[in-house]
Amino acid sequence: MAICAVHTSGQLNPTCSFSSSLGFNGQKQQQVAVFYKQRSGSSRRVGVSVIRCEQETIVIGLAADSGCGKSTFMRRLTSVFGGAAKPPKGGNPDSNTLISDTTTVICLDDYHSLDRTGRKEKGVTALDPKANDFDLMYEQVKAIKEGKAVEKPIYNHVSGLLDPPELIKPPKILVIEGLHPMYDERVRDLLDFSIYLDISNEVKFAWKIQRDMAERGHSLESIKASIEARKPDFDAYIDPQKQYADAVIEVLPTQLIPGDNEGKVLRVRLIMKEGVKYFNPVYLFDEGSTISWIPCGRKLTCSYPGIKFNYGPDTYFGNEVSVLEMDGQFDRLDELIYVESHLSNISTKFYGEVTQQMLKHSDFPGSNNGTGLFQTIVGLKIRDLYEQLIAARAKTPAEAKA
Numbered sequence: 001m002a003i004c005a006v007h008t009s010g011q012l013n014p015t016c017s018f019s020s021s022l023g024f025n026g027q028k029q030q031q032v033a034v035f036y037k038q039r040s041g042s043s044r045r046v047g048v049s050v051i052r053c054e055q056e057t058i059v060i061g062l063a064a065d066s067g068c069g070k071s072t073f074m075r076r077l078t079s080v081f082g083g084a085a086k087p088p089k090g091g092n093p094d095s096n097t098l099i100s101d102t103t104t105v106i107c108l109d110d111y112h113s114l115d116r117t118g119r120k121e122k123g124v125t126a127l128d129p130k131a132n133d134f135d136l137m138y139e140q141v142k143a144i145k146e147g148k149a150v151e152k153p154i155y156n157h158v159s160g161l162l163d164p165p166e167l168i169k170p171p172k173i174l175v176i177e178g179l180h181p182m183y184d185e186r187v188r189d190l191l192d193f194s195i196y197l198d199i200s201n202e203v204k205f206a207w208k209i210q211r212d213m214a215e216r217g218h219s220l221e222s223i224k225a226s227i228e229a230r231k232p233d234f235d236a237y238i239d240p241q242k243q244y245a246d247a248v249i250e251v252l253p254t255q256l257i258p259g260d261n262e263g264k265v266l267r268v269r270l271i272m273k274e275g276v277k278y279f280n281p282v283y284l285f286d287e288g289s290t291i292s293w294i295p296c297g298r299k300l301t302c303s304y305p306g307i308k309f310n311y312g313p314d315t316y317f318g319n320e321v322s323v324l325e326m327d328g329q330f331d332r333l334d335e336l337i338y339v340e341s342h343l344s345n346i347s348t349k350f351y352g353e354v355t356q357q358m359l360k361h362s363d364f365p366g367s368n369n370g371t372g373l374f375q376t377i378v379g380l381k382i383r384d385l386y387e388q389l390i391a392a393r394a395k396t397p398a399e400a401k402a
């Protein structure tokens with residue numbers, strides 16, 4: 001339970017004592033007795049207000065295919081809120097959950113209804129809705145959003161089996177990340193903000209090779225085969241979710257090197273839906289204008305092929321959006337402050353916060369290009385959205401939900 005509003009009769013610095021009860025319709029209520037400190041040092045009871053005040057968790061959805069940077073994004077996001085994200089204490093060592101002071105990140109792979117063998121027997125991939133339990137996903141995300149703890153299943157990626165469940169207590173911010181956070185309409189409607197990481201096939205392939213070949217010893221042929229095998233279901237069930245996202249980070253090969261397909265230099269587009277409550281899209285120089293900017297020169301060191309930004313309005317799946325694009329990569333991260341100072345609506349708490357976050361995690365993949373930059377900015381926007389929602393709920397709980 002949290003305090004949404006305390007009605008006192010104009011007393012300053014009141015102290016409160018709380019007692020819970022069930023009110024009309026069985027809703028949880030909290031009785032707040034407000035005390036006012038008298039000069040003598042004793043406290044005088046000045047009033048009692050009964051307010052309905054269930055704490056609601058804010059729910060963020062992050063969708064992407066496997067190996068497309070969700071974990072990296074999550075590490076950047078939790079860092080913005082401060083504190084390290086760790087698996088549940090004393091729990092299953094193969095848990096997919098990460099908990100920090102403010103956020104709990106659950107992986108939607110935990111709602112696979114078929115384990116590895118089951119999928120093989122039925123000839124379905126994990127991307128197929130038939131291999132996932134959307135009823136349970138909905139019930140549990142809804143319960144957490146309403147402030148209730150749940151026993152969530154665990155899909156064990158080491159064994160390929162469904163393990164006994166783990167307890168998930170309602171956090172301030174719940175992030176549901178995985179293949180299908182926006183697939184089921186009921187789950188989608190629970191989201192306060194949604195993000196889709198849209199990695200083009202060429203880039204996905206380059207990243208897969210880098211990770212699965214270099215770090216996991218897979219062969220080039222097996223990587224190609226696994227991408228091909230997933231593609232029909234990816235196109236049918238995962239990719240269409242991007243139409244519902246409030247922000248899409250699209251990652252494409254560079255246009256600065258003609259014919260490049262190495263996937264090292266990237267063109268990254270941050271597509272931001274207009275009209276989303278508590279989310280004001282970022283802009284470059286002048287809101288709503290169409291801008292092309294090459295910042296290389298006296299203040300920004302750029303080696304070949306340089307850096308180019310584009311910004312402007314557009315439409316995306318019939319929705320009005322603002323798009324900020326960065327093609328190329330930074331030579332010196334400390335010089336990012338020059339770019340940061342030309343961006344507006346980035347929801348920083350102090351000058352240079354984006355640059356500071358990027359420098360702090362310079363070892364994360366994508367720190368020298370638009371993927372790291374835009375993931376960091378979206379993290380700051382989510383913090384801002386959270387703070388605005390909490391402030392609005394404190395004033396008028398019903399209006400904040402609308």
Ligand SMILES: Nc1ncnc2c1ncn2[C@@H]1O[C@H](COP(=O)(O)OP(=O)(O)OP(=O)(O)O)[C@@H](O)[C@H]1O
Pocket residue numbers: 064065066067068069070071072073207208210211365366367371372
């Ligand atoms: N921005 C980036 N730039 C370059 N490479 C990246 C970037 N993000 C991710 N990668 C590559 O992709 C790999 C997977 O990244 P990450 O673990 O964040 O993805 P994921 O979506 O959480 O993956 P999975 O679902 O398989 O656990 C990284 O090891 C890295 O090789």
Ligand SMILES: O=C(CO)[C@H](O)[C@H](O)COP(=O)(O)O
Pocket residue numbers: 065066109116126127156157158160179
């Ligand atoms: O698309 C995926 C999401 O991470 C995985 O392939 C899916 O969860 C199945 O996992 P595994 O390959 O470990 O059985």
